[in-house]
Amino acid sequence: MSGKIEDIEILRGYSIMAVLLQHMDNLFPNLPPALLQFKQQFAGGFGVDMFLAISGYLVAYSLLAQLNKHRNFTQQKQLLKAFWLRRAWRLWPAAWLWLTIILLCVTGFNHSGAFGTLQANLDATLAGFFHYANFRFAHTFMQSEYGASFVFWSLSLEEQCYFILPLLLLIFRRYAPVFLVALAIAQLLTPRIYSLSLITLRTDGVILGVLIAYLHHSNYWPVLRDKLLQLPQWFNQLTLFCAIALLAALSGEALAVTYKYSWLALISAYLVLIATLNSNTFIPYLPLKKILLWLGQHAYSIYLAHIPVYFAIREILFRLAEKNLLPTTINSNWLALVLLCVLLPAAVIGSYALVENPLRRYGRRYSEQQLKEIRLCNG
Numbered sequence: 102m103s104g105k106i107e108d109i110e111i112l113r114g115y116s117i118m119a120v121l122l123q124h125m126d127n128l129f130p131n132l133p134p135a136l137l138q139f140k141q142q143f144a145g146g147f148g149v150d151m152f153l154a155i156s157g158y159l160v161a162y163s164l165l166a167q168l169n170k171h172r173n174f175t176q177q178k179q180l181l182k183a184f185w186l187r188r189a190w191r192l193w194p195a196a197w198l199w200l201t202i203i204l205l206c207v208t209g210f211n212h213s214g215a216f217g218t219l220q221a222n223l224d225a226t227l228a229g230f231f232h233y234a235n236f237r238f239a240h241t242f243m244q245s246e247y248g249a250s251f252v253f254w255s256l257s258l259e260e261q262c263y264f265i266l267p268l269l270l271l272i273f274r275r276y277a278p279v280f281l282v283a284l285a286i287a288q289l290l291t292p293r294i295y296s297l298s299l300i301t302l303r304t305d306g307v308i309l310g311v312l313i314a315y316l317h318h319s320n321y322w323p324v325l326r327d328k329l330l331q332l333p334q335w336f337n338q339l340t341l342f343c344a345i346a347l348l349a350a351l352s353g354e355a356l357a358v359t360y361k362y363s364w365l366a367l368i369s370a371y372l373v374l375i376a377t378l379n380s381n382t383f384i385p386y387l388p389l390k391k392i393l394l395w396l397g398q399h400a401y402s403i404y405l406a407h408i409p410v411y412f413a414i415r416e417i418l419f420r421l422a423e424k425n426l427l428p429t430t431i432n433s434n435w436l437a438l439v440l441l442c443v444l445l446p447a448a449v450i451g452s453y454a455l456v457e458n459p460l461r462r463y464g465r466r467y468s469e470q471q472l473k474e475i476r477l478c479n480g
Contacts, residue, residue, distance in 0.1 A: 108376035109155055110397030111383045111390070115345060116152055117400040119145030121407055123352070124252070128411040128441065133434055146352035149255045150306045150365040152400075154373045156259055157266075157310020160188070164267060165318050167472065176475050181267050183471035188263050190464025192401075195457040196256060199405040200226045203249045206409060206416075213419035215412040222248040229253035232260040235301040242297050252408055254301055262307045278315045281308050289363040303362050309370035313377065329378055337375055337382040344368050402452040403445070410448050414440045 123145035126132050132140065167180050204226060207216045216222065225248030228234040238254035241247045270277045285308040293299040316322055348368055350356045358364060375382060384390040396403065414437050421427040427436075 106376060106379045107381055107390075107394060108379065108383045109159070109373070111393045112151055112155060112372055112376050113397035113400040114393030114395075116148040116155075117396050117403050119148035119151075119349070119352075120252075120404060121145070123148065124408060124411065127408055128414060128437055129434060130415070141354045143346075143349035144352035144354070145349065147348035147365050147369065150303070150362070151348075151369045151372070152255070152404075153259065153262075153304075153306035154310040154313075154366065154369040157262070157307035158313045158373050158377065159310075160263065161266070161270075161311040161314035162317060164270070165314055168270065169318065171475060177271055179471065179475055181271060183468045184267060185264070186471075187464045187468035190467065191461045192256070192260070194460045195402060195405055195452055196229065196253070198452060198456050199409060200229050200250055200253075203409050206413065207249065210413065210416055212423070213416050215415040215419070216249045216409075217246055221246040222250070224248065225250045225253070229257065232257040235261075239298045239301045249408055249412055252404060258301065258304065259307070262304055266307070266311060278312065281312055281315075284308055285312065289360070289366065291363075292359045293362045294357075294359055300362060303366065305363065306366040306369055309366055310373060313370065313374050317377065326378060329375065330380060334382060338384075340375070341372065341383050344372055399449050399453050402449045402457050406448040406452055407445060410441065410445045414444065
């Protein structure tokens with residue numbers, strides 16, 4: 102696999118749009134009735150499961166390729182070190198940037214109280230920095246204030262997977278797929294709808310993504326790939342539409358399913374499997390495709406930035422109303438949407454261009470240098 106897979110980027114684009122919808126009540130304290138009704142029927146909670154499945158596949162695919170090339174245990178340990186450093190440069194700087202921005206807003210741009218209390222945000226910042234935000238989220242949900250960086254719960258879960266899964270691949274070696282299949286089945290057969298602790302530990306999406314990567318490296322993949330490529334494009338596009346609709350319905354309040362999170366993981370993994378064919382399957386219309394590719398490319402920065410931007414817009418509207426600068430003829434909800442269309446892209450482009458992308462490239466160069474040294478040692 103070389104370069105970006107456009108269908109994967111498109112899935113990211115759909116996923117981040119779903120997340121923006123899921124968290125829209127943080128922009129509107131009182132959701133407009135139409136939006137509230139829509140969200141009750143169709144929500145975007147599945148975006149996290151899609152991200153996890155995508156990450157599991159992409160990370161495992163490249164790591165497995167390197168581990169298969171270098172069988173020496175010492176070299177494999179060096180590979181893991183290079184892998185972890187690359188992931189750190191990819192994820193941490195932008196995350197730390199937005200944790201810092203949130204704390205600055207809490208202390209200096211928070212007359213409305215939209216960002217919450219300083220103590221809660223300090224605790225949340227520590228949880229995000231040290232990657233235990235998912236445990237804190239489960240502990241505080243509906244019990245106490247979390248803070249404005251609550252979306253870091255899924256990032257912490259991802260970080261934990263990035264640390265543990267490579268170790269499992271190294272320890273279990275050729276038996277790793279069997280172990281991962283057993284782990285995935287155990288989680289998929291566990292009803293999690295009433296346990297927030299289990300919901301915030303839903304690693305089955307990541308594991309299924311890793312298993313798709315194993316499938317790609319197996320002798321079975323060429324045969325399966327050929328069969329999948331024979332499916333008509335209209336069928337795959339219809340499958341995408343139906344899958345997204347079902348994922349949204351499962352995420353809504355109207356459809357109560359005991360194994361909801363298992364279905365979210367399975368459907369997400371299937372879409373990732375189809376996307377890995379890299380056959381430009383999922384979107385036929387060029388203008389929409391360009392938008393989705395942009396959203397997919399910037400999905401991480403959007404995920405980090407959208408809640409602070411939501412709260413900043415609430416603060417702006419609060420200050421305008423406080424100073425009687427908000428005309429009564431203007432609907433504040435529409436003004437919030439206008440501000441969102443201006444501020445969120447600006448924040449995302451700045452975060453991506455100045456922090457995320459340059460440091461991601463640095464981490465990639467460092468990792469490639471490490472791999473080069475390993476190849477030289479291998480002779």
